[in-house]
Amino acid sequence: MKITAILERRVPISRYADPTIPPGGLDTSAVAVVTDVIKDGAPVVGFGFASIGRFAQGGLIRERFAPRLIAAGDALSDPETGNLDPDRAWAAMMTGEKPGGHGERSVAVGALDMAIWDAAAKAAGLPLWRYLARLLGRDEAAASEPVSVYAGGGYYFPDGDRSRLADEMAMFRDQGFTRAKIKIGARDLDSDMARIEAAAEVLGGPGNLSVDAMNGFGRDQALETAAALAPLGLWWLEDIGDPLDFDLWSEVAAAYPHAIAAGEATFGYADAQNLLRYGGLRREKDILLFDIAHGYGLPEFIRMVGLAENLGWDRAAFWPHGGHLFTLHAVAALGLGGAEVNPHNFQPFGGLTDGAKIANGKTPPPDLPGIGFEGRAAAFSLFRELIEDGA
Numbered sequence: 001m002k003i004t005a006i007l008e009r010r011v012p013i014s015r016y017a018d019p020t021i022p023p024g025g026l027d028t029s030a031v032a033v034v035t036d037v038i039k040d041g042a043p044v045v046g047f048g049f050a051s052i053g054r055f056a057q058g059g060l061i062r063e064r065f066a067p068r069l070i071a072a073g074d075a076l077s078d079p080e081t082g083n084l085d086p087d088r089a090w091a092a093m094m095t096g097e098k099p100g101g102h103g104e105r106s107v108a109v110g111a112l113d114m115a116i117w118d119a120a121a122k123a124a125g126l127p128l129w130r131y132l133a134r135l136l137g138r139d140e141a142a143a144s145e146p147v148s149v150y151a152g153g154g155y156y157f158p159d160g161d162r163s164r165l166a167d168e169m170a171m172f173r174d175q176g177f178t179r180a181k182i183k184i185g186a187r188d189l190d191s192d193m194a195r196i197e198a199a200a201e202v203l204g205g206p207g208n209l210s211v212d213a214m215n216g217f218g219r220d221q222a223l224e225t226a227a228a229l230a231p232l233g234l235w236w237l238e239d240i241g242d243p244l245d246f247d248l249w250s251e252v253a254a255a256y257p258h259a260i261a262a263g264e265a266t267f268g269y270a271d272a273q274n275l276l277r278y279g280g281l282r283r284e285k286d287i288l289l290f291d292i293a294h295g296y297g298l299p300e301f302i303r304m305v306g307l308a309e310n311l312g313w314d315r316a317a318f319w320p321h322g323g324h325l326f327t328l329h330a331v332a333a334l335g336l337g338g339a340e341v342n343p344h345n346f347q348p349f350g351g352l353t354d355g356a357k358i359a360n361g362k363t364p365p366p367d368l369p370g371i372g373f374e375g376r377a378a379a380f381s382l383f384r385e386l387i388e389d390g391a
């Protein structure tokens, strides 16, 4: 099995479901990896994208990583199964890349890696969670169980913020979510405390709510906010300050009695190792958010899970960032704590398959072959357009 073509497109995405609110300038890369395997009369094509919250990586994909995959030809397949081997593909993409200076190349590699997993699982005729669990020798029955999820959202609304936030939380609750995450840090502490109170009330208490400061706090603001939040007993406090300021993280961890969540902006093994060694995080309570697609994809993420386990962490501490289908498969197959879901932000990629049921804060991984973007009409039509335009 080999890759015959790779198509890529920059796609704008918005934090808001409401198209009248300015989207904020975010975009991502959608990719389609076309293979030489024919199923049902058509080539198997894997779909992926560069996750959510960073930017499109068209230059790196087109100029560096896609040509290496195409040039590798049959060397990308597993000699035993003949199927595309994501580990071999990963090594091909990283040919000639030096350690350190990661920049956002990890995002470009992660986008392609997602599509490669989708293609490999489709070629095997399996949903990704089952394909991955089988490949890693994990319990497939356990992997098929509903996954714990929470709703990501809670961005600041330009008008009527508190009431619209409460409506958003009520919508999540009515969809079957029991826990959610909102943003803080962009307004003064009193305003944030009021929006936390409004959201927590809808969700049945602050223990069902996590808050995300989007890495925006300096030392003083981080400590002041942590002190103000401590009596609430929130589910977790996320992305407090600069991702590489380990002194700040350590200070907050020493002062704050409840869970803090870190790692969303930590891309790859080497940076994760530094965070876990020097960030002052507490294995018994803190949460690890590493985004799989942002951090060199699933082969690297699996190494990061191994690293954390070797340092005494439990897999339940992992709640990977992203809020989309790919993350859900990985959480199910690897037996992690749970997954973020973006029910209405960052379309067409945020969220689950159309009509997926969430009950008591859990949802089963989809049973479609591969990742299952085909079960998400808006995403699939975008990918289909990408192939038709590239053909």
Ligand code: MG
Pocket (backbone or CB within 6 Å): 212, 214, 238, 239, 264
């Ligand atoms: Mg975050």
